[in-house]
Amino acid sequence: MRKALFSVLAVALSALLLTTAQAAAPDDSAAPSADDALPMDAAAVSSLLIDRAAESATQAAQKMGFNLEPYLKGRSSLDFYELGPLNFWMQLNPANADEILRRYGLSATLLPSEKLNTLLTDGKARPLRYLSALLLVDSRHRAQVQLPLLMARAADGAQKVSAQPLLTLDTDGRSAFLNELRLKSNIIAANRAAGLEPVKKSAENSVEEQALRGPDAPESEHGALLISIPESAARAGASLLQQALPNDGMRFNLPALALRGMLQELVMYSHVDQEGFRQPASPFDRHLYARFADHFVAGDKFAALGQGCSLEAQYNCGLYFVGPEVSKVLKDAGRNSVFYIKDDLYGIPVLIEPGGLIKLKLRSTLLSNSGFVNYGNLTEVELALLQDLGLNLPRQSFYGRSIYADGGAAKKNEVQVNLNFSHFDPERKSYTKKPSLFPMAVGVHLYGSDNNVIYNGSASIGSDGALGVRIDGSKNLFTLPYKTTVSVSGAGSAALALSSGRDNLLNIAGTLRATGPDSSALVVARGSNVFSNYSERQGSYLLEGAGPVSLSSLPAELSGPAASRINISGSLEGRRSALFVARSSYVGDINLLSQARIKGDIAVLFEPTPSQRELMHEAGLNTEELELRLNLAASLQEALNFEEISREGDPKAQIKIEGQIYGPNLGLWQWGGTSDIEGSINARTLYLRRSVMRLNMMPGQKTEVKYLRLNRGSALDLLNGQVDTLQVTERAFVSAKSSLRVDVDADGALLDNLVFDRELAADTGRLILEPGVSYDTLKRLQANPKTFLTFLQNFVSSANEMLKDHSTYVSFPRHIWDIAGSYGREINCSARGCRIGSFVRDSGSEQDTEPWQYALSAGGFVVLLGGTWLYLNAGRLRRALRRLRDFLAR
Template identity: 30%
Template sequence: MIHAKTVIAMVLCGLMYQHQAMASSDSSTYPSQVSGHYQHNDIHRLFSDLKESDKIFVSRNSLFKPYVVTDDNEIKELFSIRAKGVNPPSQKGSLEFGPSKMTWVNASSILSFLFRKYVDDNQTFNVPFVASTDRDRPSRAYDLHYNASNLCSGMGGVESNLKNVCVLNNRDNFGLVEINYNPDIGLFSSTYRIRLLPENGIQESLSHKLFLTFASLIGVYSNHNQSGFRSPLSTFDYHLTSNNAFITENNKFSDLQKKCDYDSFSSCHFKFVGENTENLLADGKKIKSQNDFSSKKRFSVHFTKSGVPKFNLNNTLLSGSTYINYGFYNQAELEMFRDIGYNINTSEFFGTSIYNSGTPENRGVYNITSSFTATKGELRPFKQEKASIVPLSIGTHIYGSYNDVTQTGIIASQGFGGIGIRVDGSRNRLVVPKSTSIIENGESATGIAVTYGRNNILDIRGDVEASGVDGTALRFDFGSNVLSDLKEFRGSYRRVRTYDYLQRKISKDQAESYNVPNNIRGPLVSTLNISGKITGKRYSIYIDDSAHVGDINITNKAKIYGDIVSKWNYFVAPDGKSLYSKAYSSKLLAGKLHFDAAYGENLNIPFFIKKLATNINLGIKKKNKGRDFTSDNMISDNKSHVEIKGNIIGKTINLLSYGGMSDIIGLININRLYIKDSSVFIAPSKAETTSVVEILDLNRGGQLDLTNGGSQTFIVKEKASISSNAVICLDADKDGTIIDDIKFEGSLFAPDGVVNIEPGISYNDVKRYSSDPKALLEFMNNFVRQANQKLDKYNAYTRFPKHLWYTQGGMGRTVNCSSRGCYIGDFINTYSNATKPLPMWRYILSIAGCILMLAFSVVLVRKTGSGRYG
């Protein structure tokens, strides 16, 4: 058996090779590790040889070749033939496809890869596109369907030709796609690549419309009218059940369920039945036939007024949700494509998906041992020595709620926009053990993303890495609504409908406070525990303005590389009775924050303001290891040593240090810095040298260490409270001139007016002063004089320093001074340890030692006095 460390090494070696080719129809094609060039089979060259990191995953042979139709007569003719019974749009929009249109190129390339077994070197489907702006018309695809009683009965021309059954003449000329959008809102066509978490903002997403209409084009449609199903049924219809019975031709809605009618499909209880979709809900059991599966767990389906089928899933691309934050199909939707007859490899895009939910009393338990890396062929196992390069992939998807998930298997990808683990449910607990690595090194990739829900808990003990361009290790972000954030915006505690207000359909109060569902009335992540290593090229931790994260507990030996940034913020309403959060755009209304009904309407504003902060807790450990981190199960850890290489920025971030040493190689710009019985070392880069906090609390034994050997500025904007048993360490040159600058722009509270300030100098200077007591005394006097000049305007002063601090490392030396000079003494690691009183056992041991020495001396004197030794 291969050792776990060997497997990890193999995966990391695979990540070194940044240019790999995609799998062909029968086997994976990997780059030559000698030349770094792509290798292709001789059937077709599916993907280009672009090597630059800013190029996209491009298809040479696209499955579809769209062309935009704008002529009224041609549009009328197309609808009369390919969309019988549907009138053409009366208002035309604007649409353009081409090599420079990244949204189209991306969508086309990804679909061509997913359906690569159906790509032909010499032919593609020439599909006409019509852009419309008619109100209430949907974006959808139409096609000319077979009515004959044969294998193709109910199929459209595109579907039958893709499946290569009942092929008609002119096989490349079928289908019709209507892209409808609201001209007041606009259509978002990105100049960048498609993202799994949408970024279309206030506009409607074109990529969503392309993926949505593609599904209709290949067979995700139903053949029914207002009274019931017609003959022939579509391929999709054959997979539908109602009341546990399959739909048959000419079924009337009224025959299926008493309340089932065209305007109330929710009463029809339609469910989609297919082996692949059912396996997703089978809890690891292999479904061999449809009878093996519980009918209660099947995916539910409803239809829109225009007859388009929708999965009853929250927020997914083919769902009927008013809020959708998926940039690509989820696994259930891809498995549905397989169930209706397409030979596609969904395992290249998804490793493991958890759609089931537990309950508070009986939580779901999952230990994911399988790895998500490169695949070789459809039925062959994952190759752990190679990272996946498929774009928009998700290693593990936690869609359900109340689940305990341990990710034991390695996830390694360098595909664009991939996500290692995505969480969309509520009250889940995710554990990444010490032995596990989540490596997402593709451009714009994310290690772990929590994108919907509330009160999730993450425990990161292993490694999470996103070292590619624009990479983020941990991302907490609802993303955009592909239907437009104007139509509906969601975030922690809020749901906003700006467009309905602008159209005067609802009042402003209603729009800012629109029926907030319970599953977002809480922090997106309540607790994030980090004891492993987090690495992000752009961000190590990113908290979007849509998302609230409660506590981030960073414990001993944790290493965080990359900026920690939070855009989350809130404000108190003018009436002082409610809380709101501003949206990222001035065109969007602010959202009123809603909490659990148990809190009532009259909120305790000071209480909730504290709850809405993000607390980064340093130097802590669990009092009881079997329980979660809570206020009553958290104690200081004096042995803790935490390393953060990156800036910490956020108006609602509180950085709280309770024990040990924390090194921040970067600047901070936060709400509150609290230090007690511990040391926080801050060393910003040369480019940015100013740190800002609104509130500074230096409690007993607290050490704010700014001695990095260079000049920096530390500003306290609002108020500072500094204990006389705490210290601020500032850089000084060899003459005692203070290099750093600390400013108190608000109030300063210091008992007895004492603010201890001590100097930091280089190793060479410490060495020089250790042999020259008079020079050291002069240095210390000069330092104290300058420190008191700085503190004088705040009616405060510093006492004569008792320590010198090294700028090269987190340690210092004691200093004892007299009129003759100053002498350097013992090493110390933190001010807290140096100033703590000796514990009682040390006194007892010393006294006992003295008594023993005295007794030994008496015995020795008596022995020598008797002349025995003399």
């Protein structure tokens, strides 16, 4: 049968990804919904690898009478074309069309948008939202076609749609494993997406091709662009999630890799050989600037571009991509950045691989040469590059502001961002009051390092996989002022993500809100590698999969905590979590300051691997007692000035947390004031000093810590009128004036369970335990002193029975508390019974007396005595002064 022709342009990705809906998912969380499934009878088949055997694609096109040239003249907008004979549709920019078609020896015919609209709406394949938004942009087509740029359907000569169950995962040529995967998935994707060479079609691999096609495939060869995935990565399967910050673990991200592979085949190539650049120049070559030769390359030999310049030694060439749109994005990057060339000229450093494949020398981005990529989307500078290559895409809809500048260690680069990011109106060229619905949009992207950024604006994003703010650089100070709000409402989104870099500082006084499914307000996580974490994994003091590493060989951006300090005095609200710290991300201090409001869970999963712990120990950290510290009510001045957190907290602080707090290596330290926590705590350490923590657990919850310490008149309040459990697995200490407040029944018996697995200690051996009851019970006890006495006797008896295995005891309490309010009453007992006394305030009351306070008091006492003596002897002193004056006058 006649050889097939295949689609060539951006929209090929749509077809590539649409068939991934049937890919097997390794767990329930990754399984696509029924709505995302693609019927087998509408399987899309597309390819960028042209089958050049036997009969060329050009000859097949000529036999069908297709000729594209009459349609290329005078056209400047994106248009749709048809490639036969299998009805593949594509959209391309005529500025690049002749080059692309010539490269693959194709001819095509212009497809009227009305016909295209009919064909697309009749098809059963579903659109890929990110690519649709990325490339379907010119107003004429957007008004008529709401589906992606390309929806390819495979059909035989009778125009009958037929299934093409092609397996396209190549795992180093292992047929048995390919056949195993074939039973699990039906994926059509792109080659080179993992940075490997494509499978070459030849007589030698015809058996392998037959295994890919399957026994029931027709003999006509449908070329497929294969993703070459290492077997270790393919073992975990593919993820179909589309998120700006991937979170796929050991799975590889198929949409991201297919997008990467498609763009590499589409525009990221050079006409280069061992000698230099060949003519005609590729679209990318036309933008290549040789820094050392000080000109754009134009068929130059490597020898003319710099001393020692060659394909193997490109660092001697200084190659950059330069274009007007890229220059707009990088114009404020500064001379310290890797993008600076000379004077006002900026560009993207590039690397050309043998065979002409181009990768950008960026940090972990989708089109970069990094082995670790944690972007599911394109950065703004990559979008600008595509614009310079002729693609008409709405960059402002995907990014509000990107900061690529690098400051210096002595002086940070000062940046004020005054932007309200939302839906972008291309006609008015401004942002509207509606939320942005472009998938994986990013309000503010901080890529550079050593910047002081203040975000005076807002972000409103309603799409999936979006990030309100993304921070990827190192040693940045990012401030979100009061009244500034960043809100995301799509699934799998984050209001602020600290996703790369080290030693960043955050001041959050405004509001971070993430209300969509599986979304978090503040995320500290590097995410996952789109090639799979089997390939390479990164984190704080962590680099796995790239061979043995030491602290000296570790990349600078990994040689420290993701954030040195995070200060939160504003509001965090997250549906999945308000604050999320990933397992591999270390943070120096997280400070919840006065008036902080948290709605959602605090999940700190940091748990170092053995290799990570070894590098942290080498860096001087105490890995034996390593914990990530969450400070409540720290001193505002110390926190905001990034001073070391001392024991002097904020006694007036009020902090509210509506959610659970979880962290196996988390230390929860409260230094003053009052905190209200609507949920349980599961942490390594709970330490209170001069403070009150009200812990209102939900039914069935348990608070479990390894170490508990109550100091300086602190109180841990478990009062809520229901049965709660507090478990300390190692050691608990309660100082003389600190207390535990527990629920009791109407007769005084304990309701709450206090479990101390190992050691419980208290000053002088006496544990202060104070009961809490309802207002009605409090009135009843107040009315009858003898009943109250019996109540207290029952309370003491049941408490000592619970603590009988420890060398501590409970005596009559000093206070009784109302579980519905935040006040207590003194208890006064005599031989005739017990009475309820005056009100007491709900706060840590004991204060340290500092030496200067003793000195001031002593000085004040001396001054008071002196003043009193002077007052009593004023008359005698006046007479003595007169006698002295008369004596001197003689």
